[in-house]
Amino acid sequence: MTFKPAAWPRELRSQAWYGGTSRDVIYHRGWMKNQGYPHDLFDGRPIIGILNTWSELTPCNGIHMKELAEKVKAGIWEAGGFPVEVPVFSASENTYRPTAMMFRNLAALAVEETIRGQPIDGCVLLVGCDKTTPSLMMGAASCDLPSIVVTGGPMLNGYYRGERVGSGTHLWKFSEAVKAGEMTQEEFLEAEASMSRSTGTCNTMGTASTMASMAEALGMAMSGNAAIPAVDSRRRVMAQLSGRRIVQMVKDDLKPSDILTKNAFENAVRANGAIGGSTNAVIHLLALAGRVGIDFTLDDWDRCGRDIATIVNLMPSGKYLMEEFFYAGGLPVVLKRLGEGDQLHKDALTVSGASIWDEVKDVINHNEDVILPLESALTKQGGIAVLKGNLAPNGAVLKPSAASEHLLSHRGRAVVFEDIDDYKAKINDEDLDIDETCIMVMKNCGPKGYPGMAEVGNMGLPPKVLRKGITDMVRISDARMSGTAYGTVVLHTSPEAAAGGPLAVVRNGDVIEMDVPNRRLHLDISDEELATRLAEWKPTHERAATGYAWLHQTHVEGADTGADLDFLKGCRGAPVGKDSH
Template structure:
């Protein structure tokens, strides 16, 4: 028996094989310059790389991969880098969320089909992180994540500006006549001035912190700036640790427990993190058969204040957050609200990892006794006649005067319809108007785009009104802000109550009571529903769908189920596929 066979590792089925199959597997690998000693039974560590120049946030990951390789070689493993689909938030249309599940499928199938004993996942941009975690969790081979790190703080005319958040703020200032187009062009290079993902507490930074909070990224790793040498030291250490994961047979199923998800939910609340974390965590939990419901996000965060004073809700950026101590400080500050016994990819408990965390700037990270915002200021979950299966709102990003609001709806069937008239001075709006945009959910768009924080009408901006209530079955960018009710479920495309709203209907929002209600008689709503059924697919979109979009539309679940595909829930395992040359 060879050393490789004696290990019982997956890769032995390829590299320890005798006869023709073994000859093929080893010989073709050797055209890359590998000597025979790399097939001596050492752990084979895949490096799944979402690098792409079409994904600016991940465009530096080839350099990160080289650091990971150093660590794998150091620990006696064989590193093999491979590409996976990359989802560039700033360029892909119609929305990267349409492709999150496709990327997760590619990661899952690639891991299962190849001679890998463990994997290091390199991600960064919004959907790359949850997609890679979902795929790896489904296969359940030893895995850990290294995110690419945030950009350095943006600097514009003597002040810090944050990626994404500055886009919304500066473009609104231009629409209001406070900035020129030339000013906005100047800000472009000032905002994105280094490698890395968004440096606000948007979805990219949120999901990096979520990966660390779940225990799937090494402690302290989420916040290190992309260009900081310590990012590459972390990557090298992660390569070493990946070999140890294989030696210990420490798999995602041991890390991604119910306790880990509860930690992640509370971390998101303490950070004032993105509402997108809700849908991604629900999808990931479904992959590992951990029972998680939308209501858990409200219940588990009732006592959690917002500790991090971070854009878009606050003042600071990820560079400041790292220098202040990063996520370990936040988790240590949460104390008994964190399940300290939860295991991490280091093999140690999260409690042990954060035990020595120290805060170096209390302006950036507050305490439980003196938080940035009180409990309940994170993501709130709403229910009511307009969202029977739930909706979410990021309280910290909303105007507190609008958290209890009653107003008449102005309804748009498509985001494009709203965008076409938002600057019309004759648009019938006032500060009490509730803007409703529908057909932007998982099935309806399709893909569940980030259009929920629609622009405030220009006429209101010019009058000094900066926020109005906006309701949709869409998502919102993690860098966005405003009183935006999102993820309304069921969505309008499947006949949810949002499809029945008409302009002039009264809608009542009561965030403290966790309610969102359409104030229309049940009999009238029943009549409208019958009209809708009779009309059928008036847009005629079903016949035009093909390929991935068709598969996605037929199988995607609703927002309260994580918008995963119904046939991807539950694990698939790492069984080596049968094959003989």
């Protein structure tokens, strides 16, 4: 599929602010000129907003993002556009409390109104960490102006005593080793220095790299964008080329709604399965689909991902890191493999104006130990497994490629933690009645409950279990987990406990059955007993009284539909409002 451009020239949106000689136009244009812009820059050339999420408190979106913005500007100037850099809300998972996820929707709302309220004809979404990527795509989709994603790229490989160190993945691994007595605290601190040795996002296939891959698989970023390391010169080239491209997209009127189709989302789901991508992609893509009005559900995730083999050998599912993925050919190789197996909608449109298949059909796999042949796949059925049953009527998710195969069908006694604080208070207690056959259950960590749905679902195991050499147990919660994490972890259980879902009434000693092959999650009590418990349930957590926390808890939807705010669903467009001057 090749995009058929609209007629050009036509009056640009920005001309409502800057075109003509009226008092109001001179008001807008005259103030802009105080920055030294010549008059002819306002003559009808596209004004491109570079929405930059750079922040010194968002480490993934570090100083290199400012350098990338300059390259984007160069490309825009070269193509005859007028670039303006606009700082936007930037939420980092490793600094924001209670969790950056609580602020994804606030960031998306801020971005949406930034685009709608200012004289911008098109947008470059300059993103990096796992929340900035979906939030900026959500905001741009709500306005539906021509937009292109440029990600900041992953950091370089880490090494500790000759071993590859994956950001996040080895944090969990090393911390469990300390609890098991296999690693000293001093060694852990020594290893810390190797975890983040350059600017950029996680070097594993965590949520940041997953969402960069999702942007590319959806067609919202240029082919090859996702995997280029942050400090590689080719990342800067990609930024400059994207700057050139957005100007043409504005001239062609190529918008997110042209690209973000049902087929594009299905391509992204299949790509996520093939790369062993983060469970967080589920919640972000559901929210994005809601912004463009696409009928895209949890069932689509299961349907499209079930028969996809995980062929990218990256942590946390495999052994390599994003550097090797880039050198092997990156996401284009994966998309080509999907297309050769009739698992790709080849005619899906991309920001290039060409189809996704035209972009990837000639690429070469340079390392078959990184991007594996199908017969050597990490998991024959990767994707994201969507489990349902009386414990999760609206669904829960599990990542098979990061789970232990022997636990995918498991029946065990529930050990219940009422919330994250209860878990922290009890987990190291040697008297805790728990062994490796049990199922750890944590409540009140969903969108309303935490609030914000923090990445605490991959609960660390009790030390007395770790000392046996056990490294995995079944864990169930309404929380999320980091895309860098691993284990047999059931997440996003919906409805959540704080909303009165069945998870809220699980008790210590209840028996739970998890059957991933048959997509079942069952609390082994009678329907009558479950109904009685739910009728007797009362909320145990105080709700926020004011501020954004109140807004979030009042209006956030469930994880099964993307945990967006209910009043932000649907594309509202970007009409030029009445001039207030």
